[in-house]
Amino acid sequence: MMLIECPYCGPRNEPEFAYGGQAHVAYPEDPNALSDEEWAQYLFYRDNPQGAYAERWVHSAGCRKWFNAIRNTRTYEIQHVYRLDQARPDGAAPAPTTSRQEA
């Protein structure tokens, strides 16, 4: 079981949290402008790296706030937690492929 540090409440047991998948995947600015391939990328594809991963968690049995974490998917070690209004720590995890393609 992981000990996850909520940026608002401090360290709590994993069962208090729910997982939200990859972080920083922005809704396309103009969905109508996307090709079917691009829309498929946005809808069905997320990065799945072995190593540092920027991901979303929600403290559902606590303050109910969403936040981001950088976690190593091989060791499960959480390297950073940060609020949604904070930037992804520099160099801690690669930016999502989908957003990179849109940028």
Add this chain to the structure above:
Amino acid sequence: MNQRELPQHPDFLWSNPEPKKSYDVVIVGGGGHGLATAYYLAKNHGITNVAVLERGWLAGGNMARNTTIIRSNYLWDESAAIYEHSLKLWEGLEEELGYDIFFSQRGVLNLAHTLQDQRDSVRRVEANRLNGVDAEWVDAQQVKELCPIININDDIRYPVMGGTFQPRAGIAKHDWVAWGYARRADELGVDLIQNCEVTGFVMDGDRVVGVETSRGRINAGKVALCAAGHTSVLADMAGFRVPIQSHPLQALVSELHEMVHPTVVMSNHVHVYVSQAHKGELVMGAGVDTYNGYGQRGSFHVIEHQMSAAVELFPIFARAHLLRTWGGIVDVTLDASPVMGRSPVDQMYVNCGWGTGGFKAVPGAGWAYAHTIAHDEPHQLNRAFGLERFVSGDLIDEHGAAAVAH
């Protein structure tokens, strides 16, 4: 049902050759899917200049970590076709491989605990029958007759309202299935190469012509991915994406007991599934750990949750002991259906996304994938399962539809 004595293994099941410089087909991953694909390439298509490259040991991934449930009672036509083809192959597999695999058609019960469960189950039974898959709806009393140790009282949180039963479904001994395929593939000339990790691909323009490995470069006419939870890592190296997320999936066994559980019971709603293996241990599993993970381990509260569900359904298990828990890495797609077909790279093929339920598919998937590789074109059985469906929107949504996804 009685405990069954395990026969002795022969001394050697396959040779361990040094990798050759070049093969017609290189298969990446020596789990069930890789081994079955190699066997059917040789047997059905006469392609024997084949290597299976495995970074660890044969079946050291999900293949010998799963809970071995075999069934074909999936909702949609495309799924029913491939899983039922697989089940038919299971029915002749001991003879085909000349090897004991302890395939036991003891039936699988998928329980219903809510009115919605019940409606979905009856719908699935009707769909199964139209597809020639054996299925019946059984009420709570019939559930009790099929599995006398189950609690059908209505004083529990989610009483059993009935379930679906597939009599031809069952379990098999997973590691022996792998050994059986490995032995036959080896006899037909396939090189099974362990401790050989693929670390990159050799390209000639858009076409793959070889693999870089921890044991040097190996040239390949075709490359077939069979790496389950690691497929994204390999696809990244090859420059394309696959729509999967890798999750830990755990299971557990108890110590050995008298045979008390004659069938396989799965419950989606309280979320546990239980069978009793041939030596007498209770085998249980449930859902994935929700986060992405390559660690082959998960969190203990997931185990606690499935045990509490099991004890409510089977009060007799309350004093059994947990002997061992473990985890695998499963490759989950959004529609809970696999991906099998050509990849964006010329002469490279992809077979992944079987997630929590690909053991039962080993014979059928190996059969269809071998055809896909041999003909550079999907078999009828996997035509609908290509990567294209995520662009066309033609998904095969088995999430929830197929009862528990194992």
